[in-house]
Amino acid sequence: MTTAPLDFDTCYSAVSSFDKRFDGQFFTAVRSTGIYCRPSCPARTPKRQNCTFYRTSAAAHGAGYRACKRCLPEAVPGSPEWNAREDVAARTMRLIADGVVDRDGVTGLAARLGYSERQLGRILNDELGAGPLQLARAQRAQNARYLLVATPLPASEVAFAAGFASIRQFNDTIGEVFGMAPTALRDRARLGERPLEAASPDGLSGDSLTGRSAGQPAVGTITLRLRVREPFNGAQILGWLAKRAVAGLEHVEDAGGLTYTRALRLDRGAAVMSLRAQDCAVSLTARLEYLDDLPALLARTRRLLDLDADPIAIDGVLSKDPRIAASVSANPGLRIPGSVGGMEMLARAIVGQQVSVAAARTAVERLVGALGEPLPDALMGHGVDRLFPSANVLADSARDTLTGPLARREALARAAQAVADGTLSLDVAQTRAQLTQGLESLRGIGPWTANYVALRVLGSPDVLLTGDSAVRAGAAALGLPDAPKALAEAAAAFSPWRSYLMMHLWRAASPQPKET
Secondary structure (H helix, E strand, O other): OOOOOOOHHHHHHHHHOOOHHHEOOEEEEEOOOOEEEOOOOOOOOOOHHHEEEEOOHHHHHHOOOEEOOOOOOOOOOOOOHHHHOOOHHHHHHHHHHOOHHHHHHHHHHHHHHOOOHHHHHHHHHHHHOOOHHHHHHHHHHHHHHHHHHHOOOOHHHHHHHOOOOOHHHHHHHHHHHHOOOHHHHHHHHHOOOOOOOOOOOOOOEEOOOOOOOOOOOOOEEEEEEEEOOOOOOHHHHHHHHHHOOOEEOEEEEEOOOEEEEEEEEOOOOEEEEEEEEOOOEEEEEEEEOOHHHHHHHHHHHHHHOOOOOOHHHHHHHHOOOHHHHHHHHHOOOOOOOOOOOHHHHHHHHHHOOOOOHHHHHHHHHHHHHHHOOEOOHHHOEOOEOEOOOOHHHHHHHHHHHOOOOHHHHHHHHHHHHHHHOOOOOOOOOOOHHHHHHHHHOOOOOOHHHHHHHHHHHHOOOOOOOOOOHHHHHHHHHHOOOOOHHHHHHHHHHHOOOHHHHHHHHHHHHOOOOOOO
């Protein structure tokens, strides 16, 4: 798939109207000033003849521009394209956000995608105007700017948490991209010269973690405010996760608003995060065994809550059908629940086949309680105490630990073994077709399970499980056909957003609590 070129007139119209909907989807470089901005930059609209538009900030920087000090173009939600598309460029951007280049280099990135380094570099330069190293550098600069503005972490800690290999590399990059030293960037934010979406002055903190080099463990707490595109139905997405929360692994509190807490395993070590929805943002409080894992944690949190979706485009397509319009109007900005780990999501899907949500949760709790790895002592508390079992552990013990049909227990053990030995890959480098074909090649895994995993792991926007009983019940409730074939035909008009249609159908099938 080749990326369509940016339309100059559309981009310039967005810039002229200071349209925040396009923030993160392209960047405006201004030849007369030598800077690049977000579309909604409050500065005076530049002349048409001075504008060039780029898909990525890395491309703008590579062309010799520096980031605007007024609008801080890095302080925006990610582009919805990277989740909606499946081409090489989009999958590369997902992996870079997850920190793959920082951990494995360009060689590891190319291998995950099945290309040589030269091929990958050529594709990315053609599609995005920048190579993998430039794109990864821009991602590190974005992470660093965010931490400098939103936390009091020492600059040395910010450097390593953002993915830089050294303080010198950090200082050089911040100076080149933003035109100022890291301390000056932070001071400007403290003086109030920052966009509101960068950070809120209230409730943002970071424990001081001094005297640590890259790769050394240091547990501390960081609280950040993650921006989203509006409208955002935070109660819906957190409520979905809360209903399926597994004791020991996840914890839910509902005191003046829902707080969802869970433990997760990252590349270097464990972490515990708590999420709380705000008006147009999500409050994330994280405790990490290794601060270097923070970029991956941020990327997985955004995928878990589908924060980079484009709800205006999605709701616009869905609401064209009068049968769905009322649901969209009543529940704008529904999001797809994602996941923080492929093996965990696959296990939940297999265990949840043809059983209720409550029964599936009980079965997963049995797995976690018997096989989950205890959290490090420094991360204990917050209502969680263990990690989801690894693929190796599930391959060895899931068959004997679970109850229920033997075929289901054996299917989980086989799937876990395939993940453990590398036969099956469950990450964002996959296309939906690659992931579902790999899953369905395993005995005991059918189309429902494979596509449900694609929905949750990849955030695939165009999944509709027409055989799902709750989907069919929701379709009937909203006036759509409830027979699988007829529903598939009627839903074709909602492509490429049928996953979001399905969220409305699932919601329609479940009794909702009355407002009080």
